[in-house]
Amino acid sequence: MAEHHVNSPMTGQIIEISVGVGQSVSEGDLLIVIESMKMENEIFSEVNGTIKSLNVKEDQNVSEENLLMTIEI
Amino acid sequence: MPIDPKRETWKPGMPWEKALEDIEYITGLGREMGGAERIERQHKGGRYTVRERVDKILDSGSFVEYGPMIGAAEYDDEGNLIEFSPGAYVMGLGEIDGRPVAIGGDDFTISGGSPHNVRKHPTDFMQPLASQYGIPYIQLVEGVGHSAKSDEAKGHMGLPDGGLWWRGIELLKKVPVAAGIMGSVAGAPAAFALMSHFTVMVKEQSQIFPSGPPVVKRAIGEDLDKEELGGYKMHVHESGQVDNVADSEEEAFEQIKKFISYLPNTTNDVAPRIETGDPPDRRPEELLNIIPPNRKRSYDPRKLIQLVVDNGDFFEMRRHWAGALITGFARLDGYSVGVIGSDPMFMAGAMDGWAAEKYAHFVDLCDAFNLPVVIFLDMPGFMLGSHSEKKATMRRGVRALIASAEAEVPKIEFNVRKAYGVAADAAHSLGHPNGLNLRFGWPAGEWGGIPIEGGVAAAYRREIENAPDPEAHRLMIEERLLKLRSPFRAAHKGDVVDLIDPRETRRLACTFVKLAQPMLEKLAQKPKRIVRP
Numbered sequence: 001m002a003e004h005h006v007n008s009p010m011t012g013q014i015i016e017i018s019v020g021v022g023q024s025v026s027e028g029d030l031l032i033v034i035e036s037m038k039m040e041n042e043i044f045s046e047v048n049g050t051i052k053s054l055n056v057k058e059d060q061n062v063s064e065e066n067l068l069m070t071i072e073i
Numbered sequence: 074m075p076i077d078p079k080r081e082t083w084k085p086g087m088p089w090e091k092a093l094e095d096i097e098y099i100t101g102l103g104r105e106m107g108g109a110e111r112i113e114r115q116h117k118g119g120r121y122t123v124r125e126r127v128d129k130i131l132d133s134g135s136f137v138e139y140g141p142m143i144g145a146a147e148y149d150d151e152g153n154l155i156e157f158s159p160g161a162y163v164m165g166l167g168e169i170d171g172r173p174v175a176i177g178g179d180d181f182t183i184s185g186g187s188p189h190n191v192r193k194h195p196t197d198f199m200q201p202l203a204s205q206y207g208i209p210y211i212q213l214v215e216g217v218g219h220s221a222k223s224d225e226a227k228g229h230m231g232l233p234d235g236g237l238w239w240r241g242i243e244l245l246k247k248v249p250v251a252a253g254i255m256g257s258v259a260g261a262p263a264a265f266a267l268m269s270h271f272t273v274m275v276k277e278q279s280q281i282f283p284s285g286p287p288v289v290k291r292a293i294g295e296d297l298d299k300e301e302l303g304g305y306k307m308h309v310h311e312s313g314q315v316d317n318v319a320d321s322e323e324e325a326f327e328q329i330k331k332f333i334s335y336l337p338n339t340t341n342d343v344a345p346r347i348e349t350g351d352p353p354d355r356r357p358e359e360l361l362n363i364i365p366p367n368r369k370r371s372y373d374p375r376k377l378i379q380l381v382v383d384n385g386d387f388f389e390m391r392r393h394w395a396g397a398l399i400t401g402f403a404r405l406d407g408y409s410v411g412v413i414g415s416d417p418m419f420m421a422g423a424m425d426g427w428a429a430e431k432y433a434h435f436v437d438l439c440d441a442f443n444l445p446v447v448i449f450l451d452m453p454g455f456m457l458g459s460h461s462e463k464k465a466t467m468r469r470g471v472r473a474l475i476a477s478a479e480a481e482v483p484k485i486e487f488n489v490r491k492a493y494g495v496a497a498d499a500a501h502s503l504g505h506p507n508g509l510n511l512r513f514g515w516p517a518g519e520w521g522g523i524p525i526e527g528g529v530a531a532a533y534r535r536e537i538e539n540a541p542d543p544e545a546h547r548l549m550i551e552e553r554l555l556k557l558r559s560p561f562r563a564a565h566k567g568d569v570v571d572l573i574d575p576r577e578t579r580r581l582a583c584t585f586v587k588l589a590q591p592m593l594e595k596l597a598q599k600p601k602r603i604v605r606p
Binding site: 009010011035036037038040041042043063064065 | 202354368369370396419420421422423453454456457458459460461524526573
């Protein structure tokens with residue numbers, strides 16, 4: 001089992017987490033919404049797998065490259 | 074068929090027929106490249122030989138080879154050829170979709186593409202020829218450059234003198250140069266590859282670096298495999314060193330052909346018009362509602378571009394790097410154009426240092442090749458924060474701004490949504506002799522020196538702090554200013570040529586590109602700068 005890391009592509013604030021630990025996701029599924037530069041940036045899954053860990057909470061500020069979640073693939 | 078050392082070789086005085094037989098024989102030896110075993114190894118690695126690559130990229134039967142007899146030849150005392158090893162490069166002229174090109178590629182089956190006992194090099198032959206004939210140059214690179222063994226053979230270590238490069242540099246000023254990075258490429262071949270207007274590498278087959286893993290480990294102790302060090306994830310996604318990635322060699326060839334199709338043969342020509350069959354007055358209905366009413370929401374900017382351009386055909390360059398900005402080529406009414414767009418789905422479309430660099434490079438490229446530029450702007454400004462500061466965003470942004478001002482090619486802009494601050498100035502340069510004069514606004518257009526939310530917090534800070542209810546006071550001021558954001562007010566002042574129905578975008582863009590053609594013919598005659606990769 002390999003682990004896929006989802007890192008934040010930008011600095012901003014988590015405004016919505018659309019998945020939970022243990023949930024299975026497919027490529028293209030919405031994972032998380034980050035508000036940055038007054039825009040809601042939707043982060044979609046690039047892989048098929050199961051959410052292994054969530055490393056951020058809603059309202060939390062994140063920096064570019066911060067780990068958001070891991071997906072077991 | 075290996076060489077036959079007992080075969081008598083033609084000598085002066087013998088019949089011409091014998092000479093022709095021997096030319097065919099020696100050329101045949103050359104076509105065998107590094108031998109059956111090496112060719113099999115190349116194929117086992119999932120890679121084509123250089124001759125197969127040339128055949129696949131060119132129009133069938135169009136290849137005229139340059140120097141097929143060049144190689145290390147040894148004759149016995151009677152004048153018979155007893156040994157022949159072809160030079161490690163294959164090159165010539167040919168056609169792509171009926172247009173002439175010069176092409177060359179390393180033969181990795183011979184000495185790993187390293188120059189060996191005979192000099193057969195593009196700098197001596199193909200680069201001058203492409204320059205002289207004024208035709209695009211394609212290089213298929215697969216080699217690792219200088220070998221320490223050659224120093225031992227020469228008996229001294231040469232001082233690098235830069236003499237290898239000037240023809241390639243001259244070529245960049247004159248004709249389109251495209252490179253396929255076909256395998257592991259290091260040293261001088263890596264530099265040759267990158268001395269191009271367009272580069273593409275093959276996923277998990279190509280790597281590029283100054284030196285590969287063994288040298289890296291020896292020098293700094295870093296222990297990475299070649300894919301980690303110089304594969305597509307490093308150089309197409311992260312560093313931006315290589316423009317595009319392809320899933321296969323065939324796809325890489327298609328990308329090279331596509332890139333060249335949009336460009337003229339030289340920087341002193343205008344790109345050929347191709348009949349696309351897409352009516353210039355087509356009204357893409359979907360454009361009306363493509364921008365969501367909620368300004369915090371994104372839309373697919375590539376779909377927007379595809380709806381406007383001929384047949385939805387958009388060839389993107391540097392897709393995976395500096396994602397806030399989109400750059401690529403398309404046709405409008407058959408005319409070739411450079412397209413710049415914002416991607417609101419990535420960093421809200423804000424310009425960071427990398428996006429600014431991508432912007433400047435692409436505008437330079439369009440200017441060098443006399444391509445009009447069509448811009449679809451949705452830019453909230455420079456990307457803010459420490460990560461963006463580390464990319465020297467403002468200095469690179471200024472470079473983008475200067476590139477825009479220097480570019481003499483005509484530009485047209487559709488302000489599809491946001492345009493804020495100096496970052497948006499990069500696209501405009503209004504008032505400059507080369508400045509953008511055709512700016513159209515969509516109804517979703519909103520622009521200014523700074524977005525209202527941040528602008529109010531900064532400019533009215535003291536007033537807000539001293540209010541009995543600061544939060545309510547801030548909202549009150551924002552509410553007041555929000556009314557000013559209507560693009561109607563800017564249109565009354567002439568900030569845009571017009572506010573338009575988004576469905577009119579294609580018709581206007583096609584009209585502009587057609588009207589720009591005589592100007593392009595004149596610009597083509599001017600001396601050009603080199604586009605630095």
